[in-house]
Ligand SMILES: Nc1ncnc2c1ncn2[C@@H]1O[C@H](COP(=O)(O)OP(=O)(O)OP(=O)(O)O)[C@@H](O)[C@H]1O
Ligand SMILES: Nc1ncnc2c1ncn2[C@@H]1O[C@H](COP(=O)(O)OP(=O)(O)OP(=O)(O)O)[C@@H](O)[C@H]1O
Ligand code: SF4
Ligand SMILES: [Mg+2]
C-alpha cells in the first residue's frame with residue numbers, strides 16, 4: 001500500500017450565477033493542492049470562512065462536480081474520467097460522504113433504515129434481509145445508536161444529533177477508505193461532539209480510515225486532526241500540521257479566525273455581546 | 276436602519292414582565308406504530324419565562340427536547356406533536372395556549388411582527404425554485420410598509436449586517452453555501468424587528484468570524500427594540516458571550532436555570548457541570564470524554580431523577596423521587612437533591 | 622390518505638361538489654353493465670319519444686333508449702380519457718423526472734423534444750391520421766395518439782420539481798447508498814411529484830375528452846362505437862334540434878359538461894391542497 005490515496009493538483013472551480021443578462025462569476029475554489037497517503041491514514045481538516053469553497057471541494061472529491069481546472073485523483077485515477085458503472089460503484093464504496101445538514105440528508109417522505117439497508121446491500125455484499133439488518137445494526141452501534149432505535153422511523157422523528165449519527169453510520173456501512181465529513185458535528189452537543197470526534201479517531205486508528213473533516217469548530221479540529229488547511233475566499237491561506245498551526249497561526253486570516261472563537265469566559269472577563 | 280422600517284405595533288411597552296411565560300408545559304409526540312401507542316415525552320413539565328428585553332439561552336443534550344419546546348412556543352407544531360398539558364402565555368396576545376389553538380388570521384398577524392422563528396436546520400426551508408429576493412418579497416414586503424425601492428434598500432442593508440452581499444438576492448438557494456443560506460433565514464426572521472425572536476441553532480453552519488457578526492446583530496436588534504430572544508445552541512461559548520440567562524435541558528425537563536455567568540461559575544446540577552467541563556479548548560490536550568451511559572429514552576424515561584443512571588452524585592433517593600425545581604439564589608433554579616454537594620465539589 | 626380525503630371533504634366545498642358531479646357521471650357509466658339494451662342495437666325502442674317514465678331520457682330517431690345508450694357512451698368516453706391520462710402520465714413522469722434528475726445534455730435533448738410537442742398543432746394532426754387510417758382507426762389507437770401529443774406540458778412541470786429535488790442533499794445520500802437512477806426516480810423523487818400528477822391527470826382527462834368529443838361530433842372517429850361525441854354526431858345527422866328531438870342533444874351535452882365541471886373542480890381543489898400555503902391556512906395552521 002504505497003502511493004497517494006487522494007491527490008488534488010491545483011484544483012479550481014468557477015460557478016456562473018444569475019440569469020441571462022446579469023451573470024456573475026464566482027470563483028469558489030482556487031488552486032487547491034494536497035495529498036493524502038495510502039500508507040498513513042489521517043484526519044485532514046479543512047476550516048475556513050463560510051462560502052470559502054469547502055463544500056465545493058468536498059463535492060469535487062466525491063466526484064459530484066468536476067473541477068474547472070486542475071485534477072483530482074483517487075488512488076491514481078482521475079475523478080473526471082469516472083464513468084457510470086463498475087468504476088463508479090467501486091469509487092462510491094470507497095469514498096463516502098457525511099453532509100452538512102442532517103435534516104436534509106434523508107428524504108423526508110421515506111424511512112431512514114432504507115438507506116442503511118441499501119448501502120449494506122450494494123456495497124457491503126449483504127445478500128438477505130438478515131445480513132442487511134446485521135450490517136445496519138453494526139454501523140449504528142459504531143455511532144452509539146442501534147437498529148432498534150432507528151428501524152421504521154422517519155427523519156422528522158429524530159433529533160438533529162441522532163440524524164447526524166445515522167448519516168455517519170450509513171457512510172460507514174459500505175466499509176469506505178475515505179470519509180468526507182462536511183460539518184458532521186455542527187448540530188450536536190459538546191458531549192456527543194466529543195464522542196463522534198473520538199469515533200473518528202478510533203476509525204482512523206483501528207480501521208485505517210482517512211477522514212476529511214470540514215468544520216467550523218477549531219477546538220475539535222485541534223484535538224483530532226493530523227493536518228489542516230485554512231481556506232479563505234477559495235484559496236488555501238495556510239496549511240500544515242494541525243497543532244502547530246492552530247497553536248500559532250501565521251496568516252492574518254487564520255489569526256482572526258482563532259481570535260474569534262468564543263470560549264467560556266475567564267473570571268472577570270466581559271462578554272462580547274453584553275447588553 | 277430608518278425609523279420608518281420599524282413597526283409601530285412592535286414598540287415595547289415597559290421593559291418588564293415576561294414576553295412569554297410557560298407553565299408546566301408538556302408536549303408529547305403520540306405515535307401509533309402497528310397498533311402500539313408510543314409517547315415520546317419530549318417536553319415534560321417545563322416552567323420558565325423569557326422576560327422583556329433579554330436574551331434567554333437554551334442548551335442541553337442532543338434530543339433533550341429543545342427544538343420541541345421552541346416549536347411548541349412558536350406555534351409550529353405538527354402532528355403527532357401534541358400539547359398534553361400546561362400553559363403558554365404571550366404578552367402580546369390573550370389566551371393561555373399561545374399560538375397553538377389561535378385562529379389563523381390572528382396567527383398571521385402575530386407572525387413576523389411580534390414573533391418570528393428560525394427553525395433548526397432552517398437553511399433547507401428556503402424554496403429551492405425561487406430566488407432569495409423573491410422569498411424576501413413574499414415574506415416581508417407586506418409587513419414593512421415600504422415602497423419597492425425602499426424595501427429593496429432595507430433588505431440590502433439588513434443583509435449587510437449578516438455579512439451577505441446584495442448579489443445573493445439574485446441567487447437560488449442551492450447556489451449558496453450552507454452558511455450563506457443560514458444567514459439568509461436569519462435575515463428573513465429579523466428584518467421586521469419582531470418583539471420576540473426564537474432562534475433554534477441559528478449559527479451552527481457559520482464560521483466563527485461571521486458568527487461573531489451575526490451574534491452582534493442579534494444583540495443590537497434586541498437592544499434597539501428592547502425585544503426578547505430565545506436562543507437555542509449547543510455552543511456554550513456562544514451562550515457565555517451572548518445570553519443573559521441560560522436554561523439547561525436534560526431528557527425533556529429543565530434541570531437548571533440561572534444568569535449565564537452563574538451557570539458557568541457555579542453549576543449546581545451534575546449534568547450542567549459535566550457539560551461545562553467537557554468543553555474542548557484549543558491548546559488543551561486533555562482528552563474530552565462524552566457522557567457515560569446511553570441517552571435516556573423519552574418514550575420510557577428513567578424513574579425519579581431522569582439523570583440518575585448517568586449521574587456520579589446519585590443516591591438511592593434519586594431513583595425513586597423526582598427532584599423539584601427549586602430556587603437556590605436569586606434567578607437561580609436547580610432540580611437536584613444533591614445540589615449543595617455538587618456545588619461544593621471542585 | 623384517508624386523512625387527506627377527510628380534510629379535503631371537510632374544508633373544501635369545491636372538492637365535495639367535484640366528487641358529487643364526477644360520482645354521478647361514473648355511476649351512469651357503471652349502469653351500462655346492467656343495461657337492458659345492447660349498445661349497438663337500433664330500432665329496439667319507439668322512435669322520438671320525449672322523456673317519460675318508460676324512457677327517462679326519451680328515445681332517438683334511430684329507435685334507441687337515450688338513457689341506456691348514454692351509459693355506454695359515457696363509459697367509453699371515460700375509458701378514453703383514463704387511457705390517455707395513464708399513457709401520457711407514464712410519458713410525462715419518466716421524461717420529466719429523468720430530465721430534471723440528470724440535467725445537462727439529457728435535460729436539453731429531452732426538453733427540446735418536449736418543446737416540439739408543445740407547439741405541434743394537435744387537431745390537424747389527429748384529423749390527418751383519421752384520413753390516413755380511416756376504418757383502421759380504433760379508439761385505442763386514437764388514445765395512444767392523443768397521449769403521445771398530450772404529455773409535454775406536464776412533463777415540463779414535473780421536470781421543474783425534479784430539478785429542485787436534484788439539488789437536495791438526500792438525493793446525494795441515495796446515490797451514495799448505491800441506489801440506481803431508476804430507483805432514485807421511482808422511490809425518492811416520485812412521491813414528491815405524485816400530488817401534481819393527480820391534479821394534472823384530471824386536467825389531462827378533461828382535455829382529452831374534450832378533444833375526443835370534438836373529433837366525434839365532426840365525425841372524425843369511429844362513429845359506430847357509442848361515445849358522447851358520437852351521439853351528438855348522430856343527432857346532428859338526424860337534424861334533431863330542427864325536428865324538436867332536443868333531448869337527443871341536451872342529455873349528452875349536459876352529462877359531458879357535468880363531467881368537465883366535476884373534473885375541473887377536483888383538479889383545482891387538489892391544486893389548492895398541494896400548495897401547502899393555502900392548505901395550512903385552511904386547516905387553521907400557519908405559514909412559516
Ligand atoms: N451550484 C452553485 N452555483 C453557483 N454558485 C455556487 C454553487 N455552489 C456553490 N456556489 C458558490 O461557491 C462558493 C463556495 O460555496 P461552498 O458551499 O463551497 O462554501 P463553504 O466553504 O462550504 O461554506 P459554508 O461554510 O458556509 O458551508 C459560495 O460563494 C457559493 O455561493
Ligand atoms: N415528529 C416526531 N415524532 C416522534 N418523535 C420525535 C419527533 N420529533 C422529535 N422526536 C423525538 O423527540 C425528542 C426530542 O427531539 P428534539 O428535536 O426536540 O431534540 P433537541 O433537543 O432539539 O435535539 P438536537 O439538539 O439534537 O436538535 C427526540 O428523542 C426525538 O427523537
Ligand atoms: S437528583 Fe440525584 S440523580 Fe438527579 S442529578 Fe441530582 S444527584 Fe444526580
Ligand atoms: Mg459548506
Ligand SMILES: [Mg+2]
Nearest residue numbers: 160341342395
Ligand atoms: Mg434541536
